[in-house]
Amino acid sequence: MSSPRIPAAASPTRRPAASQPACTTAAGGTEREEPAGKDEGSRRAPRRDAFFDNAKYLAIVLVAVGHAWEPLRADSRTVSALYMLVYAFHMPAFIVVAGYHSRGFDGSEGRVRRLVTGVVLPYVVFETAYTFFTRWTDGVPDRPVTLLEPLYLTWFLAALFVWRLTTPLWKLVRWPVPLALVIAMAATLSPSLGEDLDVQRALQFLPYFVLGLFLRPEHFRAVRRRRMRVLAVPVFAGALAVAYWAVPRVTPAWLYHRDSAQELGAPAWYGPVVTLALFASSLLLVACFLAWVPARRTWFTALGAATLYGYLLHGFVAQVSKYWGWYDADWLYRPPGAVVVTLVAAVVVTALCTAPVRRVFRWAVEPRPDRAFRRPAAERP
Template identity: 65%
Template sequence: MFHAASSLVPSPRSPQSEKDQHHQSPDRRSKQRDAFFDNAKYLAIVLVAVAHAWEPLKGGSRVLQAAYMLVYAFHMPAFIVISGFFSRSFDASPGKLKRLVTGVAVPYIVFETAYPLFVGYASGTHQDITLLDPYYLTWFLCALFIWRLTTPLWKLVRHPLPLAMGIAMLASVSPGIDDDLDIQRVLQFLPFFVLGLYLKPEHFRLVRRRAVRITAVPVFAFALAFSWWAVPRMDTAWLYHRGSAQELGVPWWVGPLMQLALFGCSLLLTACFLSWVPGRTMWCTALGAGTLYGYLLHGFLIKGADYRGWFDQPWLHRPLGEIAVSVVMAVAVTLLCTAPVRRALRFVVEPKMEWAFRTDPVRVAREREREREREQEREKASV
């Protein structure tokens, strides 16, 4: 999920050996990022932030509620599928485990502590700090940590996707599952991650064909119309994947059916969304490397504005106000993904933490040997 951990998914690079990556300059390494995935991550994080800004406004607008339902149907599934795709190389080796700790576990601990403190200050109420109950946005880091740790298992078993789907369906009828670590979400979103593990680059090229881009237009139009119809008929909580059927007040058998239906709808909309993502380098491509920053930080803006009553302004609940909020949040999360923000907060979002890990003597010996070889090559070149 990271070059170290600078984004919500692993750095999208062209395949090459670790040795080649080690010797390349930063400029050359950055050029090897896949612009398509960086663009996809940036656009997805904008949708995430804008949808969060709609939450306090959507109550009085059926159109906004429909747009909210549509976006929630695919923005996190898209992130999770891409996260799974770039987790394929995870093998629980020391280096990968180290990056998992510094790039996922440490930011989770930091922001799981920071959010309650911030909300307590903004609201004037006491907020308990607990690492077992993910707050607001941090559930995704918790889930990703668990999913990635289980990656070797999913690469080992037969029929991994049906197995993951079965687990998600069972979770949807299990109200007794504890809320610790938001395990309902971890299990119900699991199929998207497992699917990503088994996708190949050609699958993403397949959805980017012109025919798919054209087909995506009526698909999204129909999905928006269906969402408008479903607003008074469907509980939006189904899209959060954090509760069982019984907790949502319906018969138990509805849970597995909704899991299957939502999985299919989310995949279809994700494919349509990805078909529109540009594959070329654009002004926003570099921002794809900073989506973790935008994801974790925009929550402070949303919560701060909410507790200060800014969303209570009547004009914000009209169409022009809703558009203004959307534009402001899109600009804000864009700024949060920029290089200055990443440099300023890298020490907490993607710390190196060399002091916390044992030195691998084999790796050190190899690095010394490579350095010795490079020195000999320089001496030969100077003769």
């Protein structure tokens, strides 16, 4: 499962009151905006939005399944087509939802504290952990520990940190989404951006986050209408057919959004054109995906509150599968084997979102703010 440093993330979702903007926790959960003067201990219990928890769970399953399909692509055009279809919308869906739940970020002390504890600290922990782990699995004993070049899945946390810090700016500009698209298009023309914080990928995925900032609840209700659910079927069927046609003709690296056009061996002008085309097609697929997400509580709704655990931890399973030769069996490269791989990936990432796993790894994924910061002056004796 040699993933292209992919990736997603989530934390408990709360439905904001109509007059209260939402602010987000680690990577997609929402919190109610508190009146001035209220301390953290006086907040009411969160009210969950089953729709967003369901969407995050289904998206993280697609992330894990996409990683599991990676070793099978060379031997199956069908698997490769499914892989391209999933990669066209699963991260855009995550990022749109993360942007929607970042609307309340205003740079205040409380928001910055939650940003550091929910995003920065997990990034440091897992960037270090993945470095040491891949020294073993990849046989690179001298791989350096660096916090400036995200390794494997941690790119999303680095990008989320940058995106969320810029949220107040996007609320000020007149045409935020077109401006973000221009920045993404310009990034594809710049092979010299470097690896610092995976800035190329952060800039190319930026329009999805900015779009999420300006979506409203009625937009999500609109895509859940019966008409949209019906239309989603032929749209996905057509997209799969296009992906099947594109397998021998187009590199899926365009879907990773981590390289410039020149680095992908294409003329520079391809970059802006492909960026616009992918933005339009990905948003269409995201809308179709959300149309199928149930709005009621289901057996997996509670798991949607812990998708950051599944996201960050399943990468260790993906890495060790290569080292231990789990893909050496020939039968895995036939249709029944691909089905088994898909089911195993879904079960593993589901297990990683369960309560026992959360209790074990909470210190790394959701560290307590009081361990990193002093209490606010108003709360001190």
